Amino acid sequence: MTVALMWEARAVPGRGGELLQWARAQRLDPGPLRRETFRAPQDRVLVITWWDAPYDAELPELPEPDSALITRAVHRWRFESVGTG
Template identity: 50%
Template structure:
């Protein structure tokens, strides 16, 4: 199985596009260089989410911290252990 690490940031008012660009240019490459898979999401409320998948034996890396002026609150992080995978088909 694998481990998933979620990283979620809420942008300061009106800074969602900048936070998303920062995540794409700064955080995503750091994770993509080491993780098995990384996905970048945006959501209503100017939120940005990164989910990265790691081999069970590797400790997930945390992406760099965004500039404080882009954030409305501290970044949230969660780690998950995969229990079951069901493939569509």
């Protein structure tokens, strides 16, 4: 089964680049099958990781950044793949 973990944070205004750099520097052990990092308006950063694991498996996740860098707690979601098409 493929499980996708989503991690989304919103930086303090003007610090989106710093949050993006921080997120990209975080290592996961073991590493995921795939990892993509996105940015959006309002200094938001999204990281999606894909894993070959059961839905409820314990998987490494990105931590919370320093509270001085973000405007709110990180949002996290877990999804299971239902295929393509």
